[in-house]
Every structure is written in structure tokens, then in C-alpha cells.
Amino acid sequence: MTIEFNHWPLDRAQRYRDEGYWIDKPLTHILQTRSQSQPHALAIVCGERRFSYAELDQLSSNLATRLAASGLGKGDTALVQLPNIAEFYIVLFALLKAGIAPLNALYSHRKLELKSYAKQIVPRLLIASREHEVFRSDSYIADFKEVGTNPEITLLLGETRHENNLAEWIETSGRRAANFSPTEPGEVALFQLSGGSTGTPKLIPRTHNDYHYNARTSAQVCELTAQTRFLCALPAAHNFLLSSPGALGVLYAGGAIIMAPSPEPLTCFALIQRHEVNTVALVPSAVALWLQAAPEHREQLHSLEFLQVGGACFADSLAHQVPGVLGCKLQQVFGMAEGLINYTRLDDSDEQIFTTQGRPISPGDEIKIVDEQGIPVADGEPGMLATRGPYTFCGYYRSPEQNAQAFDNEGYYYSGDLVQLMPTGDLRVVGRVKDQINRGGEKVASEEIENLIVLHPDVTHAGLVAMPDDRLGEKSCAFVVSRNPNLKPPTLRRHLMELGIAEYKLPDRIRLIETMPLTAVGKIDKKHLRQLLAAETTRTWLQTRVLQLVEDCEDLDPEENLIFYGLDSLQVMKLAAELKERGIAVSFEELADSPTLASWWSLVDTRQKAA
Structure with missing residues (x-):
């Protein structure tokens, strides 16, 4: 049994194999290779716990064995929500080994998002933490049944019942032996989440072949080695932190991942000093906080060599400060969970590094920059980015209408980004086409929040737009028309919280207006x-x-x-x-x-x- 998805056209798939982009190896090959060549090398540091490659391999095999013995395997899906802890990677490799495709929800996601994901993938397995508000009681069971899904197996960190205790399943392979194996390299390995410009994020099926190429090529471009010590301070599930080059790139290179609970500067500075971290990936809003805190803590940052910045546009003024204030080299990253990744190179000029978002990682990446009529713009002119290639997907999961809008008849994916092609071949991101707010690297879909606001009985219209912010890049402002003159912004925020949305999606500002401006066709202007x-x-x-x-x-x-x-x-x-x-x-x-x-x-x- 396999998971349905939009395959690459046969001629392109064959070309990607012929040119060595696809090597027909599962993602588990990354861990298997390192656990054989350097079994005792450090792979993960999580608080006081340290895991070698051999231990990571063994613990993930323990869990894969128990999952297989429970009847789970190829073609099944899992909904996973774990914080930044070592178990995230143990679970990931266990699922990949057993042929189960995970959807890794961000830890900031709450009931609304999780129910949507469960409805889409209908998981047979749920893995989460009792510390998360959704799973502190068993009420989540009714929430999932509400959307027509009821996972057969639930494993929770912090669970008191032995049969549902994730830690116990990881520590022992169980009494019953069971064979397991990953899905075929050309099949779905995992799901990633789109940035989401309309409604809840769409699901992106990533195959072993394309994601393996994504991770290993990123590791090569970023010059990761066995000496790399990578601080995972942003959500581990995010595509940036998982494969750009992220954890998979670090493990491919034989380096070590140092877990941090958040990008909070002082916590991270202490981890950098203690574990001699030399590489970190952050979003611009986190970099701004680091730049403020660093002058008084420079002695803690002596080992830091490379700072990767991605997830949102990075102001030139902040970029110029990085080498002097943090004492490390800057690398800009412009990528998307759908595929295409661009990096400035470590030997690029300061002008390229400070003012562009780099160039693609693969000779197989095809890019065109077009106007609203689909006509290529002149070099240096801003236009809509369209791309296809060996690691750019060919369609969202079970979303034919979205795919009809996102792809042209040549198979190019339109990302919604407005970019310029510079003379150096680098891309400069100048804006977004889609109705989306990029709040410090977290994408907020305007339509999703608008639809939730108008569920309030006193609201007749709602429109969400971005407003500039020096720290986060963008914040959100909701314009609301109400039939109740006494309605106040705190009431609307409470309404949204009760619906279970992630906190970062709450409007930063709510402005009540008498009438909503409309376009000639009746849409919110x-x-x-x-x-x-x-x-x-x-x-x-x-x-x-x-x-x-x-x-x-x-x-x-x-x-x-x-x-x-x-x-x-x-x-x-x-x-x-x-x-x-x-x-x-x-x-x-x-x-x-x-x-x-x-x-x-x-x-x-x-x-x-x-x-």
C-alpha cells in the first residue's frame, strides 16, 4: 500500500536519476551510513542527555519494531507533535524505518490546526506530549472523532499508562519480533506544511529521493562537516530546521545537533558556550534579539562561526551588523517547504551576502520570473517566482483545486514570492503575491483568521492585513465590522483563543470600523x-x-x-x-x-x- 501523491513526469524523473540527483536511497540511509562509519560519534545533545549515532539508530529501531509488531507499516500515516527534544528525531527515524509517513505539527499549533491535519491524513498513529495543552486531558479523543478520525495507537511523552508511554516504547523493542522497512525511495517519506496563504496550511508530500537530495546537497553547499555543532533553536519540525540543511544535513555530514527549547538569546548563548556550537539557523526576528543581547555576552559566542538566516526577509541594516556584533559569518537562506532552496555561498562578496537571498542549490533547478500575464520580466525587474526541479514537489496532497492555481501547464510551481534576479545570479526577495503575513518567519494566512473572526455572533465582516514591524518584519491588523457597538478587541482575541488557534496567529491589533471597503466585485478591498x-x-x-x-x-x-x-x-x-x-x-x-x-x-x- 502506498500514499497517493502527484508524481514527477517520467521524463524528468529519469533525467534526475541519470544526473545523480536521485540516488534511490531511503532517508534512513543517512542514519544507517553514519551509525556504521562512526557509531560512537555524538549525534544529539538534549539537556544533560547525549546520544551517539549508534544509540539514535538503536532507539529508533526499537520503536520501529514495536510499531511494526502492532500492525503499522507502509502506507500508514502518523500525526506527530513534539517539542525540541531528542525524541523528535528518534520518532522521525522510527517512522521512516517502519514506512509510516509522519506529519510533524509545530509545537505552537493547537486544537484547530491538529484537527485539520488529522482530517486530511487520517492517521493510524498519534504521537504527542502530555505537557501540551491539547493533550493534558483525554478530551483530544473527542476532538479527533469530531473530524472523522480516531488513531488506533496513541503514544504520549509523560503518559502514566504503560501501553501509551512513548518513552517505554522507545527504550525497548518489545517481546514480539517484527520486520520493518521504509517505503520505496520514490514514494512519500513524510509530509511538510505549507506556509499557508489560504486557510489551514496545505500538506506537501516529500519523497525519500527528493528530500534526501535536498538535505545532502544543502549540507554540501553549506560546507557542513563532522565538526559541525548545530544549534536547533527554532521548531525542529520546520523545514528550515529539518533539511535546509537542518538536522538531516548535519547528520548526513556526521555532525551533532544541540537542542534548544527556543531562540531566547541568553539560553542559547549558554548552550553555544557549553557545547562549542559553531552553526545556528534563525529567523530575522530572533537575530534582532540576539544582536541586542550579544554585546554583553560576546565571550559566550567565541565558537560561533556561521549564522544562517531564513524564513522571512532580512533587512540589510541587520545583516550588516551580524559579523561585527555576533562575530560570525552570515549566510542568507531563501527556501520553501515545497522545494526550491537558495543560499548565499560562504565565499560570496559582502554585497551578495548582505543584500540577496542567494541562488539555487542544484543545476537541475529551473526558474522563471514572470509578470501577471506569465510573460518573463527583464533581468533585474521584480516578478513572480515559478520553479520546478528535482526536489520541488508536483502537487499538494489531495488538493486538485489548489494545484490548478499553483502550477502552470509546464509543471512550474508558483510560490507567491516576488523576486528580482541580480546580475550575480542571486535572488532578492522583494515581497509576496499571496494574502499572507510573515510574522517573524511564522506564516499567518489571512483567510483562515478572517473566517474564524466572523464566527463570532457580533461580527459581520473581517479583513486581516500586514503592518510593518521593526522586530518581526510584519505584524497583523484585523479590521472588523460589528453589529454590536460595545464589542471590544479583547473579546475577539478570547474568541479566537477558545477556537484553539496558535498564539502567533492572534491579530496583533484589532481595529473596529463601521463599514468594510469592498472592491467592484464585492471582495474585501x-x-x-x-x-x-x-x-x-x-x-x-x-x-x-x-x-x-x-x-x-x-x-x-x-x-x-x-x-x-x-x-x-x-x-x-x-x-x-x-x-x-x-x-x-x-x-x-x-x-x-x-x-x-x-x-x-x-x-x-x-x-x-x-x-
């Missing part, structure tokens, strides 16, 4: 909402900036001439220049002609709408 948000943001910034420039003033009358507050012409010139830097073309003369805050607000509103 997101452009208008962004203009409203930009206008509010600019108005607040402008008022704050004027207050900084004038003295002995805590508040301003918007209709009063600002000259009476002590604002002079040089300061007005400075404001005009600063507005220009923010993308608002306002001249000194225009500001000087009517120097009141109210008139300036009106002026910048007009320019922003025109833009």
Missing part, C-alpha cells in the same frame, strides 16, 4: 485597508516626530500653526526628507505653506493613496 493602516501609521509617526523636534510640549493642537510651537524651517526640511525616506513624496514648500498637523496629515494621506 485589502489595498484600501492597507492604505488606512499606512495613513494611521504615518499620522502617528508624524505627530511623534514633531513632538520630538519641538521643546516644552507634551501635546499638539492639530489646527494650530506649528511655528508657534517653535518648529523652524530647518526642522521642516528635515521632516520632508524623512517622509521621502518613508516613500512619501512631500516637498519642503508644501509643508511650509500650511504648517499645521491637520494639513500635513491630509497631505500625506493624499500622497499615500496616490501611491
